[in-house]
Amino acid sequence: MDKQLDKLNKLEDKRQLETINLIASENYVSPAIREAMSSRLTNKYSEGYPGARYYPGNQYVDEVETLAQKEALKTFNLKNSTWGVNVQPYSGSPANFAVYAAVLEKNDTALGMALSSGGHLTHGFKVSHSGRFFNFFQYGVDKNGLLNYEEVENLAQKYKPRLIVCGASAYSRIINFIKLSKIAKKYNTLLMVDIAHIAGLVATGVHPSPFSAKSGQALADIVTTTTHKTLRGPRGAIIFGRAELMPAINKSIFPGHQGGPHNHQTLAIAQAFIEAQTPKFKQYTVQIIKNTKTLAKELQKLNFNIVSGGTDNHLFLLDLTNKGVSGGDAEKLLEKNNIIANRNTVPNDPRKPFDPSGIRIGTPACTTRGMKEKEMKKIAQLIDKALCGQDVKNEAKKLAMEFPTP
Ligand SMILES: Cc1ncc(COP(=O)(O)O)c(C=O)c1O
Incomplete structure (x- = not known):
């Protein structure tokens, strides 16, 4: 590596070692994940999906991506007859936008949690493209700081959204996906849950699942997550969708938003899912x-x-x-x-x-x-x-x- 870059890289290592890190969205990946991120899979172009690529030489990349999909579904106890998964999003923000573009038309109405109440920029905040291209109304928390489910229902009744987005970046309480799913069903709208922050907790059952209730009742239609927070994987994101929504979601990622997937990232994501099941x-x-x-x-x-x-x-x-x-x-x-x-x-x-x-x-x-x-x-x-x-x-x-x- 170039001397100056090597020096900076080592200084960052030292900073991380000497610092108590309380940033809620950060984590440290395993040596195996760092090894995957520096693998030669970064050299490869593979636009398309396993078995249907626009470049030759993808026999091993296909296996890596298929394995990442399989391990993602296994990590969250999902059957591939009901759920599909796309492991190609470059990160959480493009993943969320790709979902909106898949299930909404421009200027369609949606609900999202306000940034000021703990939601994320990509849930319809006005300076984010999600808020520019779609007609988001924002709900928040009540006077006790708890997600205001009543406000979600009132907004759903008033604006008849095509999508309700939930999930947060700065909310410290359990999110009641059963309540949100009931609202979505009552108003005949899709429910998307962004579990970027809590994915690791959902994977091990220490936070309730957005996929289905303990009774087996189906909840969300779409679940997005980054892979680099509590899930402790590399930077990246994945999108789960009910099987019937996956063709539109896959098309929205490629060719809709992205070109070639980051294959070294996919290798590392597969490793993260294998680790998350231990x-x-x-x-x-x-x-x-x-x-x-x-x-x-x-x-x-x-x-x-x-x-x-x-x-x-x-x-x-x-x-x-x-x-x-x-x-x-x-x-x-x-x-x-x-x-x-x-x-x-x-x-x-x-x-x-x-x-x-x-x-x-x-x-x-x-x-x-x-x-x-x-x-x-x-x-x-x-x-x-x-x-x-x-x-x-x-x-x-x-x-x-x-x-x-x-
Ligand atoms: C809930 C939520 N969704 C999406 C994102 C966006 O992820 P990224 O920073 O990978 O684009 C974040 C990141 O902080 C987040 O907290």
Whole structure:
């Protein structure tokens, strides 16, 4: 590698090693996944799908993609007679847009969770192309910070959307897919669930499934997810759809949106699914929840306010209003002390999104490094001290380095 690039790459390794990472959407992949990402599959063009490519020389790529599809379905206990999967999306945002383009016409009406309530840009926010090309109405959370199912129903009744999108980037509670599916069925609309954040938790059953209820009742019609958050795979995304929707979804990905799939990424995604089916991964997700709950409780003891009063998953939002520090300043104070967490709006935030009132805290990355409840207690104290202006850089760095990155 070029000397300067090699230096930068090593500096980033060092930064990761020396930092306590609380960014809820980040994680550390296994050495096997890094190996797959640097494989020679990156050299290959394979526009099309297994068995129907526009380039020769794809006999092994076909097997890799077919295996990735099979392992994806197995990871979420899905039968390939009912569900199909596309493993080619480059990332979460293009995957979501490809779904909209597959099942909606331009300017069709849809519902999505507002960014300011914890939703994602691609769920119809006005500066995102999803909000430009489709007529999204946004629902949010109620006064307790809980997803407002009543508002979803009211909007569905009023606007008769063709699609309801749910899923979030900053929501700490279990999402009730049964309730959302009932609304979708009542108003005869498709239900798309974006499980980008909680995919790892859904895979092991520590968060309810959007695919079907325990009773066997069918829920979502389409499920999208990134592969690089709690699922702990490489950057990428996949789209699950009910079998009858898959031809339109596949066409929307290729040739609708993308050219050649990133085959090295597909190899790494297959590896991630194989890892996600192991008992060790289940233990990992159980520990994520224990860690998040512990960290939230310890911060509450230190007089921090948590949006919705707690957490059921891998993240929570701290509302810093009572601490007299903005989200932006908190992010900087933490970073100065080798703790990384991103600023975030809180519901009904009186401040501007660029410097909002909150900070988002997640434990998937620290849990991958082997941290447990004991370390969460310590991290709560470090956060408290850092936000009071104390210097805890060396303490934070020492703690991080006791748990090497994989
Ligand atoms: C719920 C949700 N959907 C989609 C995305 C977009 O994924 P990507 O950043 O891979 O485009 C994210 C990323 O943060 C997300 O949180």
